[in-house]
Each structure stands twice: as structure tokens, then as C-alpha cells.
Amino acid sequence: MSTLLYRVGSGAARHPWRTFGAWLLAAVLAVGLAAGLGGSLNDNYDIPGTDSTRATSLLRDKFPDHAGATARVVLHAGSGDVAPGVAAEVSRRVAAVEHVEAVEPAAVSPDGATAVLTVRFDVPVTGVDAVATAEAFEEAAAPARDAGLATEYGGEVLDQVYEQGTAELVGFLLAGVILLAAFGSLLAAGLPLAVAGVGLAVGMALVTVTARFTDVSTIAPMIASMVGIGVGIDYALFIVSRHRQQLLDGLPVVESVGRANATAGRSVVFAGSTVLLSICGLALSGVPNFVMMGVATGICVAVCMTAAVTLLPALLGLAGTRVLPKRTRRAMAKGASPKPASTKQPLAGRWGAHAAAHPWPYAVASFLLLAILAAPVFAMQLGQSDAGSEPTSSTARRAYDLVSQGFGPGANGPLLLAVDLTKAGAPDVDTLRETVGSTPGVAAVSPVLLNEARDTAVLTVTPASGPQDEATDALVSHLRTSVGSDAVAVGGATAAFMDFNQRLQDRLYLVVGAVVGAAFLLLVLVFRSVVAPLKAALMNLLSVGAAFGAIVALFQWGWGQSFLGLDGPVPVNAFVPVFMFAILFGLSMDYEVFLLSRVREEFLRTGDSTRSVVEGLSSTGRVISSAAAIMVAVFVAFAATPTLSIKMMGVGMAVAILVDATVVRLVLVPATMVLLGSRNWWLPGWLDRVLPRADLHGGTVLVPAPRTPAKDDEPALV
Template structure:
């Protein structure tokens, strides 16, 4: 692999304009193909295997107006006067003309008659292209009804699907990343190169996601997550390659040789780091939900695109820029890379020697800090977000609060009971309704409605608690276990969301097991060790667990959540733990590969276990810290978005990357590797024979050894052939 990458780096650097032109053709071609054959995002919120899905499917089959999407129009008189029935009738009449609406309920008045709720039923699911996010038809109908003197808010599934990303997350992330790159390289040209490459890769990746949407249903949130991850790793991969290129250039290599060596060394790390991210993303398909598979596929396309651009476009642009990538203050000055345990008297070198001199206290301190941060995750409660978590300025949140104040929190999430008339006696159905009416956890029970074909009987019940309340989940579990006769299914939005939360909690360990096992196999193949993969997986789990703990403290307990625009504590979104794990485990392996590659190079060259750790950390700590800072900036930028799911993902991944690049990579990894010594590279012969051989390093020869440098910095000719 190293020889192939070396030739790739030399070829693209030697012919930069050909490479750039080829990429322009690719970008234009992919964008044109996406415009002609691509699709639009289409959510799939069905949950195969969920108990609540059974009742929903029965409604869609026998009573479509109850199984389709829903919307709620809440009307309130700000002066507290009773609403005029003529206004409500006119409003209901206008709402009946909204496209795909098949039923408009009679207005439900509050006790003081100053608030009314009108429920709309659609003949299609909320994910239908004409309905998803279609808030404008509702607003037009209300406007036509002439109720301008009243306060109107919109809730339910259709208005809830209308939230859009502001796009400020990308702008903030890119802006901060550019500043960090300028500070890292001391050169505007060098700073702009990784960013330009990442954006080019994202352009291709975005077109790829559009093409994917033409084949399968891709969630409307998936492109945002793909952009968030793709932008971060794209800049990181390009940063690693440019850093190595500048290092080799300063050591005296020619531009073409420096590009070849950078791709053969740092590029190899990019390949394996990218593969671990892709493996982690494939694990999302094991979660059992179609939307997760789309998340994984879309993000994988973005990661593969930025990885390809980094490996080919970076050396080409480095070939064009040449010595302009070297800071002015370093141009023409001899360069002595860190090759020995003593290293330079740099900050990272001094830090590495300090940690490795007393590894046990440092390891214990870092471990205690990570465990302490992870502890709150033991009390994490998950639930898919509803409108109560939206910003107060959103109409969905206003509708939720209005309904809760006037009709009770449970009115925002009624429970629907579906009885199969062929299996349940009508007397048993009526007895169930009576028992529910007497249940103190139920506020009211609606009338029973039998479908036109007589196949099912349906009625609703309003709990006393809201959808996100833990007691509502206990009520659903209790009803299923003790109250429902055979042939009666419990469904509704709250029920299905509860089922999703339970399913994801159960599938979490399947995803974790798959991702950890395959990632460890890749590391074992790359570094020829069983200790390194086990240690890496353990430390990655620690940093992810700490991120879970911080997310739990901020969102579930409200610690500092106001800084993110939250005005109340909410459970952690059920979508977050698995999604965070799959993405973060791969990203954490990025930094592990970057660091271990340098340590492995020094180990093979010197055979000094402790010295190789010092040398490897000294040579990689700066680039890892810079890459992590960029990733944190990108993720925190997305944490400013209004969507709670994106907020949680942005904050959680920023915290995990920050901890991974500091406590883990700068403390825990060097400390434990120093303690283990030569045992780090232990591999039983029987495993070595069975494990596929993938060279983790180019032969300790021409490509890694520094070229002879004379007193004036001139280089001698070296062989171009690499092992």
C-alpha cells in the first residue's frame, strides 16, 4: 500500500494541473448527474417490528383518516373572551380545503372557551412529499378564515416536520477552522488548502447524497449530519497531509518527493482512519431502523469523498504551492525533525517527556477524570424529542404550551387503541374503555369509532402526563402488560416514539459490538498487535462515555443548557446515543491511527519502547491538537442550530473530540504505552499467521530517514524508489 500511495502522491504532485482539471471534471459531472438523476430527501418514520406499528398499519388499511399524518391548529383569544362559533366554523371550512386533508374535527373548546383546538387528518403519512414540512397551506387557510385578531399556533406532525436548518453551523465551523489553520501553519496559502480540499470533497459528497436520495429514502436530517462529519474529517485529513508535506519539504526533499512521502506515510494513516469511520457508519444499519441506514450511507458517502480528495487533490495543490506552504520565518532554515527520544525542546516534546517520565500518576488522573465525566450517563433517560423541546419562538412550541395549559399535558400525546373486531368482543372493548375512564392516570376517553368495513374499532385516551414524561412510558408499559385484551393494539405518536426509544436501547449493544470488533481487527492488521487494538477500543469507549455524561448533564439536568438556547431540561434524544457512538468511535480511531503511526515508525527504527512514545507524541501532538480544535469548532458550530437533535450531536461530538485529543491522546495513550513497553507490540504467532498482512509502515529506509543535509541546508540526491 505504501508504495502505491507514494507513486500516487508523486504523480499528482508532478502533474498538478492534470489532477485539478480531472477533479473539476468529476465535480461538474457528479453535480450534473445529481441534478438530472438525483432525488430529494424523504423520511421514513415507520418502525418495523415495533408493537405500535401494528396498530398504525391497521389504521392505514381500514381507517385511513386515522392512520395518516395529523396537524393541530390552536386558536386562542388573547383577551380571554369566549371564541365566536362563527369564526371557528369559518376556520374549519377553510382547513377542509388544505391538500390531502380528509377530515377536520369539530373544534374542541377549553373550559373557559377562550381556546379551541382543530385537528386535521391527512390521507397520506407525514413523510409524503406533498405533506412533509407543508406549513404554508395551513397558514394560508387560517389567513383566509379572517381570524387575525386571534392568536394561532400550529402543532402536530406536519408543522413539526417544517423545521429547517439555518446553515449557520457550517459558516461558524468553516470560519473558526480557517483561523485555526492560519495559526497552525503561519501561512494563508497553507491554511486555505485543507479547507478548499474539504469543501471540494463535500461538493462531491453532497451530490452523492442527492443521488442516493434518488434510490432510497434519505432522512431530511441526514445531509446535515453528513456535512458535519465530512467537513470535520475532510479538514483533518488534508491538515495531516499538508503538515507532513511541509515537514518533508523543510527536511530538504524536493516538492514531488515530499508529496510522495507525505501520501505514503500520512496518507496511509488517512486511508485506515477513513476505513474505521466507514466501518463505524455501517454499524448504524444494525440499529434496525431505515432512517439510521440512510444516516450511515449518506455520511459514508461524504467521508469517502473527502478522503479521496485529500489523497489526490492535496498532493497536487502542494505541488503547485511548493515552498509557499512553509511559513516565511522557516524558509531557508535547516530543519531537524524529531527522531530521537530527546527530541527538540518544543512544548510537545517537553510534554511527552513529562508524561512518559511518570506514566502511572498521569494515567490514573486522566482515567479518574474520564470516569467522573461519564458517571452521569448511568442516569441518562432517552426519548425522541417532541415540540416541548423546540425553541419558544417556534409555533410548534407555542401550540404545545397552549394545549398543555388549557387541556393538560396529555392532550399533546393521546393514546390510540385499535381493537380487531374479529378477535375482540364489543363488550370487552367497551369494558376496556370503562376501565380506562376510571384509571387515575387517564384524563378522558374518547368515543369508539368502527371502520367502514367493520374490521376495527378505534378510540383515544388522554393521559394525565405529557409525551416526554417518564410516567407516560410507564403507563404504556403497564397497559400492555395488564389491561389490553388479546386483539387490541396500542398505538399513536407517543406510543411509537416510546417503542423507538426501547428498541434503540436494546440494539445499542449490537451496534457497539460490531463497530468495536471490526475496528479492532483493522487496527490489529495495521499495527500487528493485540494490545494496541484492545487499548484503543477501551479508551475510545471512555471518551464517548464521558461525552454521554456531559450531554446528560447539559440537556437532561439543564447544566448550562441556556447557553445553547434551551429554556428547559429535556431527555436525551433516543437517536443520539447510537448515532454519536458510530460517528465518534470512527473519529477517535482517526487520532489513534495518526498517533500510533508515528510511534510505530519510531519503534521500528529504534526498538526503544519508551523513546518511540516520546518521539511519536512529539511529532504528532501538534497536528492532532490542531485537527481536534478544528473538529470541535465545526461541531460546536452545529450546536448553535435550533434543532435539538443537531444541538445534542454537535455538543456531544465536540466534547468527545476535545477529551479524546487531550486526556486520551496526550495523556492516557502515552502513559499506558510507556507502562506496557514492548508488550504494546505483542502478537501471538498463531494470530500473526491468520491475520491478513497490511503494511502499517513503509520500510525503514529511504522514505522515512531524513535526507542528508549540508550546513547550508542543501540536499543530496536520494533514490526515488521506495520499498
């Protein structure tokens, strides 16, 4: 791997325009495919084996009029009543929107101030372009606005319309400030941003192409952007940092780029592969829509990783020594040493020496702090936020509130009972309606609707509680046990979200076990130790636990509602902890490998555990701190978005990286490694004999091979 990366890096630096041409061709192809073949983003909550999916499948086959997606147009008069003529005109115009099959007669609230038009589509939610539909509804509702009515839009199709652009831009700007402070060179700071930007653009184009062939969630691009920007900049940072150090050591530009790509670039490949491996654990969730979020993120991570080891070397070759500050370049031109004359140990090294001198107090204190931060996890309540959790600036939230005020909270989350009358033991539908109507927690039951063949019936059940209320979950469970059978299935969006949450909760431990196990085995291979990987896995679990604790306190308990822009406590989205765990475990392993590889290298050289820890922190502390600061800045930028699930992930991942780079890497890791001493690297003899040799952290040093007629430019490993 080192030889290959050396050749790629030095070749790109020596012939940068060839690399640019290849990337330009790749970008044009990706964008062209996205424009010509790209599909639209859709939310598909079908989960094999669940009751809600069984209900949906029955309706698609036997009752297509009620199997398509739904949306709502809400008209509200501040004072007085909604004029029937206006509602009828809006209904007529909405009926002309693409894929709209029918618009039900306006339901008017008892006070006459609110009218709701329920819109049924002839395709499932996966076949509706939510953004285009929202714009079409806005245009169709013009007569209502002209009449002085407030018009809001929501429902299954329009509740989850995500906008991109602002968070990405803010993330790039914050990362640029940090890079400029770290490098002291505008050009050096700009290179990681350029590489991450190109990688993200190509990656998102490929995600759009993927959406043509399978369902990609509407939220997937934002999650992929958040992670892709962070890792793209960090991976480029590692290589640029190594290259700058080698230039200061006197290496020529092309040779330095080749070596940086062979060493730091190899770490990048390992880091990216670790993240991808962790994302693969999401395949065990059993939720196709959720798995595709991981696929979209994995595409962006893979492209950014590739750009870091191919495109970046070409940029570094063109930049030459300009990646160094002007003052340093002037000193080099005058023949003076470009390195600072001071021999003072870096701050991270001085701190490492202090922590190593007092390992027990710091180990105990840091562990207790992490345990306190993670304690709220035991009170976590997984749920599914809906439009009622969105900020009041959202039209979906305003529509939700108007429906709740006019018709009751349960009107925002009706349930569907799908009855297959051909099944043995199918109930009498009129008796079923009476039974369900008398069930505690049910506000209303619609008249029975039969399909043309009269072999399938549908009843719409309006709960007395809102979609997020625990009472609604209890009602769904009660209906499934009391009236559910092979012939009766309980579905609808609320029931589907409930099944989505339950499936993720049931598979959470399977995903966690797979991710932790795979990462542990990978670290055993890298460091040829059992103790260090086990300790790394436990510490990563603590940092992730601290992030989960912060989410519970800030969102579920409402401690952060004032500065997070929340109206009150909200449930923790069920997919957030599972997805965060897979991503964060991969990212924290990056820092772990970067630090431990340097510690192990020093330990093998000296055999001194304490000194190896201090030297490891001293040599990697600045880079890890800069990389972590960039990650935190990017995640904070996304935490400022109004979309609740993105905000939740941004906050949680920012906290996790901050805790991991400070409490864990600077305190707990050095303290415990000093206490364990040489036992950090213990490996059973039998395992040492069967494990293949690997140098995945890029520790192999490359030098140019002697020039011979047969192999003019081959590097050699020594």
C-alpha cells in the first residue's frame, strides 16, 4: 500500500495537470449522470415483517385509492369562517397538481375557522417530489391568500422537506478559520477545503444517481454532507501537515508529497476504511430507508478519501513551498534553518508529561466525568419527532398546530385499519367499527370504506392523543392485540413510525456489537495487541455515551431549548443514536490510530511506556486538536439548522468529538497507558503467530530506489 500511495502521490505532484484532467473528467461524468439519470429523494418507511407494512401492501394491492401518499392544505381565518367557495377553488387547483388523484371535501373545524383539504396521490410517498409539490401547492392556494386566509401545508409528503446549502457554507467557513490559524498560510488552509469541496460535489452527484435506482431518504444528503465535509477536510489536513513538516526537514517538494501520501495518506486510507466498515454495520438494522442513509454517507466518505490521496498531491505539487508561511520561505531562501530555534516541548507534550506523572488522579477524574456525562443515557426515550417538533417558522409546524387547535391533536396522526375480507376469520366491519370506536383513547372512527371488489375495507381511526404521545403508541399496541389478526392490520404514518422505532431499538445491540467487534479486530491487526484495542473500544463507548447523554439532557429534558431554538422537550429520534454510533465509532478510531501508532512506534524504539506516551502526545497533539476542532465546527454549523433530526445529530456529534479529543485523548488515554505500561501491547503467542503483518498506520519509511535502467523511478521500502 505504501509503495502504491508513494507512486500515486509523487506522480500526481510531478504531473498535476494529468490528475486534474482525470478528476475533471470524473466530475463531469458524475454531474452529467446526475443530471440525466438522477432520481428524486424519497422517504420509504416500508419495513419487511411489520404490521404497518402489511397494511400498506394490502391497500396497494386491493385499495390503491388509499395506498398512495397523502398531504394537507390547511386554510385558516383569523376571525370568522373559511368561505366554502374559496376552499372549493383551492381544492380544484390542487387537484391539478401532478400525481394528485383526489382531494377530499374540506373538513371544517367546529368553530368554522379552519378547513383542511386532504390530498391523496396516485403514487406512494417514494414517488412524490416533495419540494416541487410544496411549490405547486403554494401556487394553487393563491385564491385563499387573496381572500385573507392563512395557508399552511403539511402531511406525509410535506412534513420532511429539507433545505441544503447554508450549513455546508458555514461549516466550510469555520473550518477555513481553524486551518488558517493552524497553518499560517492562506494557500495551505485552502487546499483541504478545495479537496473536501470537490469530493463532496462528486459524492453528492453519485448519491443523486443512486436515488434513480433505489429509495434514498430526503434527509440522507444533509447527513452525508455533514460527515463528508468533516472527514474530507480532516483527511487532507493529515497529509498537508506531514508534507509541511517534511519540507521543513529539507525534502524536495515532489519527494515530500510522495512520502506524505505513503505515510499520512496510508493513515487516511485506513481511517476512511474504518468509517466505511462502521457504516456497514447499519446494514444489520433491518430498515432499508435507514440503510440508504448509511450508503449515501459512505459514498461521500469514499470519494473524499480518494480525493485526499489523489487530487491533493497534485495541488501540493503545484503549490510547491507556498504551503509554508512567507516568513519561513524567506528564511529558507536565505539559507537559514526554517525550523524554530526554540527546543521547548509542545504544549501537548508538556501536558502529557504532567498527566503521566499523576496517572491515578487523572484516570479516576476523567472516568468519573465521562460517567456523569453519560448518565442521562439510562433515561433515554426513543421516539419519532414529527412536524409538531419543528420550529414555528416551518409551514409544516404551523399546519400541525392549526389542525390540533381545530380538530384535536390526534387528527395529525390518524391510524388506518386495513381489513382483508377474503381471509378466514375476517371480522364484520360494522362490528369492528363499533369495537374500535369504544376503545379508550380513540376520538373518532370514520365510516367503513369498501373497494370496488368489496373484498377489502378501510377504517380511519383518530386517536385522542398526538402522534408523539406515549398514549398513541399504547393505543396502536392495544389495537394490534385486541382487533389485529391475519385479516386486520394497523397502519398509517404514525403506526409506521412506531414500527420504524421498534425495529431500530430491537437491532441496536446487534449494530453496536458488529461495529465494536469489527473495530476491535481491526485494531488487533494494526497494533498486534489485545489490551490496547480493548481499552480503545471501551473509551470510545464512553465518549459516545457522553454524546448520547448530552442529547437526552438538551433535547429530551429540554435543557437546551433556549439556545437550540426548541419550543420544549422533544423525543430522541430513534435513528439518531444508531446512526451516530456507527459514524462516531469510525471517526474516533481515526484519532485513536493516529495517536497510538506514534506511541507504539516510540515504545518499540525505547521500551519506555511513560516516555512513549509523552512523545506520542507531543507529536500528534496539534494535528489531532486541529482535526477535532474542524469536526466540531462543521457539526456545530449543522446543529444550527432548523431541521430537528439534523440539529440533534450535529449537537451529539460535536459533543462526542470534543469529549473524545480532550477528556479521552488528552487525559484518560495517557493516564491509563502509563498505568498499564508494557501490558498495553500484550498479545497471546498463538495469536501473534497467526495474525498477518500489517502497517496500516503508515509507519513504513520510503526512500527513492537507486536508479537503474530497468526501474527508473521505483521507490524502495526500508
